[in-house]
Amino acid sequence: MNFPRETILPLPKKVAVVFDGLSGSSTEFFIYLTRQSEKVVTYGQNSLGMMDYVGMSIPTDLPYQGFKLYIPPEKSSWTDKNPIDRTGFSPEFPIKEKEELWIDFILQDLPKR
Numbered sequence: 001m002n003f004p005r006e007t008i009l010p011l012p013k014k015v016a017v018v019f020d021g022l023s024g025s026s027t028e029f030f031i032y033l034t035r036q037s038e039k040v041v042t043y044g045q046n047s048l049g050m051m052d053y054v055g056m057s058i059p060t061d062l063p064y065q066g067f068k069l070y071i072p073p074e075k076s077s078w079t080d081k082n083p084i085d086r087t088g089f090s091p092e093f094p095i096k097e098k099e100e101l102w103i104d105f106i107l108q109d110l111p112k113r
Helices: 026-034 099-112
Strands: 015-019 040-044
Touching: 015 026, 015 099, 026 040, 040 099
Parallel strands: 015 040
Antiparallel strands: none
16 A cells, blocks of 8 residues: 655654554554655564554544544455564664653664664
8 A cells, every 4th residue: 555645745754653563454554654764763572473454434533632443354365465463663763662662762772863
């Protein structure tokens, strides 16, 4: 799936996408889509390896203004050739530190990318 873009804004220059070992299915689909942008840098731990559903349903409001939850409604054809595995998606930059230190690590590292 490819999302066409009319223009690419100059800012932000880089975007950090952070995921941990509990990220699966729709999160993995989101990670997969972020690979279309050269601005995105991924950090964290390998995901669960369960990208089995895709698509977006009716948005559900989250308690943070401007954030919504989309629950994928259909099975992904991805699993026909790439079944659920034990590896998942690997971030470009794995983080070994405790999760409470991740943001500080990323804030220092992202400007280098």
